[in-house]
Amino acid sequence: MFITDKVANIDQGKFVSFEFFPPKTDAGFRNLLARLSRMKALNPLFITITWGAGGSTSEKSLELAAICQKQLGITTVLHLTCTNTNKEIIDAALVQAKKNGIRNILALRGDVPRTEEYWTPNCDFLSATDLVKYIRSQHGKEFCVGVAGYPEGHVDGSDYTNQNPEKDIPYLIEKVQAGADYIITQLFYDVDKFVKYHQLLKSYDELKDLLVIPGLLPINTFNSFKKATKLSHATIPQSILDRVSRHKLNDDEVKAVGIKILNEIIAEVSEKTDIKGFHFYTLNLEKAAASIIETSSVLQDGLKVRDDIAESDEEIEIEIPQKSFKRRQSSVSSGVDPKPHFKSLIAISKGKGQMGKDANWDDFPNGRFGDSNSPAYGEIDGYGPNLKVESSEKAVELWTTPESTLDLARVFIDYLSNKIPQLPWVDTPLDIETSIIQEQLFELNLRGWFSTASQPATNACPSNDKIFGWGPANGIVYQKAFVELFVPKHDWDQKIFPALKPQIENKTITYFLGDNKGQIQTNLSNHQSKSAVTWGVFPSKEILQPTLIDLDSFKAWNEEAFLLWLEWARCYKKATNTYTFLNFIYENYYLVSLIHHDFVDENGLWDSLLDIE
Known part of the structure; x- marks a missing residue:
């Protein structure tokens, strides 16, 4: 089902969705499958799977997306980045996506090569607009195509000090005219800037009916919080920075404060706009997102959470090329449709019982020197090797x-x-x-x-x-x-x-x-x-x-x-x-x-x- 149709069918309450990236290690991949099964209890409307720059994670991204869509039964959005990528890579990805029932794409430009000498031959994609046009020309309306939105303005090359959302409007209109159906925004912490951005989009006839989904990053640790905002060029209001900085050496306290901050952002955005849901950049972690959902009165209002991953002794086998992973059978995969309640959600967010322990074992700092068994091990953006400089x-x-x-x-x-x-x-x-x-x-x-x-x-x-x-x-x-x-x-x-x-x-x-x-x-x-x-x-x-x-x-x-x-x-x-x-x-x-x-x-x-x- 297309993302736009799923959102249109929501009568009340707010939806949530999650982003994941392909883990760097086989152990991390196996553990992410278990994590995805648990997070399915949070009833996300959809999940997205990232795609490394230049197709660097294409094989793993397609494997993970296929498992999520076909075997876990979660509506899955596949990211595609197009710059410095041959059409053959995009063609193969779209064919595989269609073969595995994936009908939703997030079309992104990706990083531009630093000089023309390093452009991949036969690459005709200069922007996300080119990718949207290409998908439509080759596949018509078979895919629902989303693009990125930037509440504080897009950063291009070395011009990162002059962000201005109004400068992005002509390009966004081009994407919509090319066939884009929805926007997922870059992460933000400044609600006023997001609200102004949302109002700006609504002021244009070409964009006023466009589905806008705000992107939020849970605050897991102080270092990852600062690093992510630096990479995305997101403004941190001083009041939020002060609240988080007071506890920067204690990750438990940072996470607790971060949950409150995200709930305040969700409440304020919901009060001031007509958005229908929120997209969480999970960093392949689960406790913070579950805790936000559990404690947010906005998200609980009308959000149905299924306890559909009750453990059993039966195991099913998840098959992907050259790998075979086992996970516990769930009541969903056995055809049971349990009554909605919050048992699973509370177990994950509070760390209670075996489910909570399984959810939280890698909740402490990850990154390069975390546990390589963790799905969150490695770079926090999941987009492959990158110098993290603008130009x-x-x-x-x-x-x-x-x-x-x-x-x-x-x-x-x-x-x-x-x-x-x-x-x-x-x-x-x-x-x-x-x-x-x-x-x-x-x-x-x-x-x-x-x-x-x-x-x-x-x-x-x-x-x-x-x-x-x-x-x-x-x-x-x-x-x-x-x-x-x-x-x-x-x-x-x-x-x-x-x-x-x-x-x-x-x-x-x-x-x-x-x-x-x-x-x-x-x-x-x-x-x-x-x-x-x-x-x-x-x-x-x-x-x-x-x-x-x-x-x-x-x-x-x-x-x-x-x-x-x-x-x-x-x-x-x-x-x-x-x-x-x-x-x-x-x-x-x-x-x-x-x-x-x-x-x-x-x-x-x-x-x-x-x-x-």
């Missing part, structure tokens, strides 16, 4: 034009000195704890061993400590020292590994090492491959482990980390020395992650590395 000009401004190892070392040292705010591999400011090992990191980078992540060791530090503290009050936190480096292959083979060999053999130091071809080495067996390098003990809680390094997460990150060298190189013309040099690094370096397990010895890792001749 090639911005990349050159940040990272200059390195042509030698010393030039490159200066870039990394500038980041460690807070002279630049990000690197291609990390787009967040340094933690204050890095100052403790700053001099050691300077020395490592001057040797041509380029650091992308690190932390010092600490033993039994109070959770309210200004440098190492995190989590609830009255806790004790611990850290092992670790560092992640790009190192020349010959340095590892001839210097670093021989020097560290005794500690590697007795497992004082464990390591993961990879190259640009995805070949991985480690001194751990598979059953030993997970290491918690940060953990905390808190009153009335299980031990929390927010920072994990394991084989699966390293494999996923290794692939992305090397691709980012190529993404950086593409900010420069192919004939330049910088392009050649960055490609040389890509070909001739290893990525290595070193963990020092004697966390009582705060200097052990750094002394061992700096003693290498």
